[in-house]
Amino acid sequence: EVQLLESGGGLVQPGGSLRLSCVASGFTFSNNGMSWVRQAPGKGLEWVSVISTSGGIIYYADSVKGRFTISRDNSKNTLYLQMNSLRAEDTAIYYCAKKPQGGWFDAWGQGTLVTVSS
Amino acid sequence: EIVMTQSPATLSVSPGERATLSCRASQSVSTYLAWYQQKPGQAPRLLIYGASTRATGVPARFSGSGSGTEFTLTISSLQSDDFAVYYCQQYNNWPRTFGQGTKVEI
Numbered sequence: 157e158v159q160l161l162e163s164g165g166g167l168v169q170p171g172g173s174l175r176l177s178c179v180a181s182g183f184t185f186s187n188n189g190m191s192w193v194r195q196a197p198g199k200g201l202e203w204v205s206v207i208s209t210s211g212g213i214i215y216y217a218d219s220v221k222g223r224f225t226i227s228r229d230n231s232k233n234t235l236y237l238q239m240n241s242l243r244a245e246d247t248a249i250y251y252c253a254k255k256p257q258g259g260w261f262d263a264w265g266q267g268t269l270v271t272v273s274s
Numbered sequence: 275e276i277v278m279t280q281s282p283a284t285l286s287v288s289p290g291e292r293a294t295l296s297c298r299a300s301q302s303v304s305t306y307l308a309w310y311q312q313k314p315g316q317a318p319r320l321l322i323y324g325a326s327t328r329a330t331g332v333p334a335r336f337s338g339s340g341s342g343t344e345f346t347l348t349i350s351s352l353q354s355d356d357f358a359v360y361y362c363q364q365y366n367n368w369p370r371t372f373g374q375g376t377k378v379e380i
Contacts, residue, residue, distance in 0.1 A: 191370075193318075200361065200372055200373070200374045200375045201310075201312075201318065201361055201363070201372040201375075202372065203363075203369055203370040203371065203372065206370070215368050215369070216369075217369045218275075218369070251317055251318070258306075258323060258324070258365065259306060259308075259365025259366075259370060260308035260320060260323040260363065260365055261308070261310075261318075261320060261363075262320045262323075262329060263320075264317035264318055264319070265317060266316075266317055267317055
């Protein structure tokens with residue numbers, strides 16, 4: 157069974173940093189692209205970033221470019237999202253999602269809540 | 275950026291009825307379109323990819339159609355478990371974009 161378990165969320169002040177982690181199991185992590193998708197409270201889904209199987213191809217949403225960094229450690233089956241210069245509008249549940257060869261997301265974690273507030 | 279627009283925002287349906295949800299793209303995405311279901315407090319679940327291919331384990335009452343800029347998700351006979359919010363997502367261009375969602379309620 158595919159499982160994605162996010163952690164690292166919490167309350168942080170504006171301008172602060174957090175690192176999210178997503179531990180994967182139940183599939184060959186190194187064979188799949190991975191993404192982060194977020195959802196502000198009561199709002200819809202917003203794609204944040206994607207990383208290819210080896211980490212050589214990375215894309216970001218304009219809203220986080222230059223502030224967030226996605227990475228992965230295939231030896232640990234773990235996806236990361238380093239978030240710097242956090243803003244109130246980054247407040248959201250952050251989901252990690254498995255991306256097969258296509259561009260859709262076929263498995264999602266339960267999410268971790270990031271709250272940016274003073 | 276491709277803007278995805280879903281309609282209606284809310285769809286009121288009775289169990290056993292047919293539900294038709296629409297998704298429009300601001301430019302062609304070919305058939306690079308997926309549909310997700312999200313229930314309160316849960317993560318999204320993939321229903322459809324490639325505009326019309328059901329994901330593993332998705333009941334046959336869910337079907338997708340369309341290409342280019344107009345897409346439809348049809349639930350042939352609504353069951354109580356189907357009341358949720360549904361999102362479309364395009365993966366033809368970067369950034370990937372989602373529609374704002376359609377809430378299917380009783």
